Amino acid sequence: MARPVIISLLWQPFARVGVELAARHGFDIACEYTLSESLRSEFERLGRRWLVLGQGELASDSESARLDGAVRVEEAAHVLRDHFTGAIDGKPQGARAVEAILDTANRRLPLALHLVNVLERVREKERVAAVVLNESEALTGKTAALWAKRHGIPVFLVSHAVGLGTPYTVTADFHADFMTFAGERGMEPYLDVGFPRERMIVTGSPAWDGFPALLTRRNDLRARLRAEVNAQANAPIVVFATTWNAKLTALRDADVYEASLRAFLSACAVLQRRGVSVHPLIKDRPPNADFAREAVERIAAEVGCTMTISFGFGDLASVVIGADVLVAHDSGAIVEAMMAGVPAVNLWMPASWFSGPAFGAEDAIPCVQHGNAEGLADVLQQLLTNAQIRQDVLRNQAARLPYFQIANDGNSAVRCAQAIAQRLMPPVDTAPANGSTRHVWDDVTRPAERLTPASLDLVAIIAKPPQRVLTIGAASTGAAVQERYSGATVITLTLSEALDLSTCGIERGSVDLVMLADVLQKMYDPWSFLERLKPFLCDEAVLLASVPNLRTIDTITNVLAGRWEYALDGLLDITNLRFFTRKSIGELFEQTGYRITRLQRALDERLPAQALAEGATCNIDTAKFSLKNVTAGNYEEIRTLCYYVEAVVEDVTASTD
Amino acid sequence: MNDQAAHIAWKTNAWKDAGMVSGYAQRMAERSGWNVLKNHVETRIFERFACGSDVLDIGIGTGRASLPLARRGYNVTGIDSSQAMLDKCRELAGPVPITLLPGDVARLPLPNDSFDTVMALNTFAHFPHWREILKEWVRVVRPGGRVIFDVYSLDHDIAYARAVGKPAEYGVSHFAPKDVGSFFLRLPIDELVSFADELGFTISAVVPYGVFFGRAGFNHFLTGGAVSGFSWDRLLSWVSVDPKLFELFVFLEEEIVARTTSETASRYMAVFDRRADSQANSRWLERNAEYAGELRGGLTADLLAARGGADAPKMRERLSNLLAHEPCMYALARIALANLAWRWPIRYHDFLEESQCRVLERVLQAGRHDAQMLELLSELGKVDALGARWTHEGVPLVTLLSYDAASEILDRAFDAFSPASGISARG
């Protein structure tokens, strides 16, 4: 079978994550952009595929999607206008909202339709193991994320920013199974909105992997920058990184761009009056160049700042490394300055107090309220003229950096790819690491417990809040239960501890929920374990277990082809000892004195749902053989990857009467 | 050992480990914003209500509550079941004279009628056998003396249940401790007062506190909103370097929260005098119930003055001064934003200057616009007739548009970005 594909919608600065996933973890990658010539030949040598999604045309829609979109918008226009004549829910803004969404649809719907079509085409041909994204709130990311969700494909969200502000309005509508973060700090806003900690991973931001290399060229970059802006020898460069209003919340200054710029230029004017020479440099984005020049000129005149002001429209990192101080407003640029070893000052605007504040008192970032030009000038003057203060600030900022960006070592993409691969079922022949050949069975002695998607699903199907929970296996299952039911007492045992429950300090008759996420198949004797478990359960105890299904189309075809390949995860996880089917799962529980009260399945989405009439059968043809007279029940079974079992202890008195 | 005895033993033993003690001492000394504030507000209550000269601090721990009193010349005795705690307290006391004795909350190694003030901080609320404990405490208070201690407020739990349209029982069970580890004693004020009455105590004051302390407070009304979580803690962190911001929160706790009832905060400090007056107790309870009812209808300066003894003009002046400092203004606005969800009617005009009200109103208006915009988006997504036509390969299309539509709706339906309606618009 072809290697599984990871669809990556990561932005260009994060491209390395895809490369790592392919090179080190053996996935094929489908993404928007092509590889450099050298990487391409390297990949060919390794036998990896690098598929280009929609021929690199994701940013534009196709003719057919455009037509499709137009038709749908027209249909919707009638429905919506009829439905909301005037108010929605008593709000007179309804009619205008309808027009707003229709206009948005006209502009954007074709692109969403096109993207879904492109993704569908990949899924028709390939086994899609995951979707990796930088965002899942805006059109592109959300489309891919919801599409993935619909097909049970895990979504990994690689934070594109440090994560300084709490998600708000539509940015709080994000979709991810796992998220990776630059540092602990970035997790906090997501913890605040309830994203579970065990699905967060701190890896560092892959976009900053180029930093260490740039830092070795500091002198060169400094000299270049100074020459470029023609800075006077005695004038240190003070960079101001501009801020935009994304207009996704009303709780932000509409004119934050100009207001923050004004605050900065006012402080420059104060420094000028004080005779402190500085060279201000406004860092903005290229498409904004004309606007920026116009605004700076106008505002500088208004606030009486007549010194030479330069502009930078290129890469922020090289500008910051070449500068002497950076000023910004609640921005990731501040963290870049911390990485660059350049003191950073944060500007508080009113909105800082609603979405943030981005920095706390312990963060070693001097913060100044926007109206306080003298205050900002004071801080800048101290940082530029008082070596002791400058040194202290730099030392404190360096000490605080790991909280924002875990390591400034250029290896974040490696960690990020590793984190993703670890949570997926890896392809069988992983690439040789460090020249030595690794086999799957190298892992046979690893502890069998680790986070599996199954353990998360299992938590999701808990029917009633438990009091005393016993989980066997991955500590993260216990953590997930604890996260959701903070009042519950959760005991987590490893597989070997579970061999002798009587020595684990569990009170008899006390446990009301047992969680066995992908562990029964790892036991030598799951039968006796289930029997020995019973005395520790209370009367209403419920047992939840996930058990992989052996009777799948994959195993059938593979065995017929002579293949039985252990893997690092899933049904053929190298640490699995026992294998089950629907029938043998039933026997496992019945014969040990339990009654199954609920059975759910995780389906293999590659096999389409089949609507078979009662008593009807179908045939399944594969390349080499056919399965004949498959009933609806048979078909459901071979589509099932994993069973989720809810069971209770069989009431003996009831069954013997 | 029965359950309760096991619980008491567990709570008592939890503090005996030296590592635990130094961890606790460190935590209490932490300069994080909420901790600095909590310490301040709690110790100020003791300073305000302590009477006489002989003070007993039960479960003294590291001496957080009573060392400030000892430093001011009170004659302080501390009791604790943990020798490690007593050692730490002695160390922190330095040259300040203080008597420290090992002993149990419910069996004090002390003679009858020996203290003017008996106090306990974060100790009473750890135990289920509170009646037994209070009986023992009354023994060592001199007639005319006082007991002061904190406990969690069941009234707050029930008020929350009522506010979200659930029966009182929901408040009782929903917030009930699930095990010994998360146990905290929650009492309704009338149950506490009735029992104290039997012991010959008269209620002197109830001081609710801790609405804004982030992690430590867990005010149900604010949990999960703008005044909770890491983000709020980060805002609070600035109180340790910004004296005005610090003062604002002290003001809110002392001048507003403290003057309300046990329904406002998840915790309150109870102050009882050792003097039997059943009539006074029932009068107090009656008035308190009336006040709580009135407060549910909204917060006004008149009410705070009439029932809570506030000096309205002075309060206004102090607040106005504080709010001239922008971080204070916006911190307050953020609390008002959180209250958009809670919908407690607060008559801001009673407390703020006209111009400050306008700032607040603009912020609240922006908050409402955000909420309404989201509601509109969700209504649009719910139109059934659309659902069928607006899915593609099972992907719902309306929701894909919400990001781009959000700014369109804010702009066109609410005019949210015009200079006149912005949160910092002047005038």
Ligand SMILES: C[S@@+](CC[C@H](N)C(=O)[O-])C[C@H]1O[C@@H](n2cnc3c(N)ncnc32)[C@H](O)[C@@H]1O
């Ligand atoms: C949460 S600490 C409070 C310490 C201090 N009052 C404060 O607020 O920082 C509880 C204290 O009660 C003490 N304690 C626990 N059980 C006790 C008991 N049965 N009798 C007396 N003290 C006890 C503990 O040793 C600990 O010092």
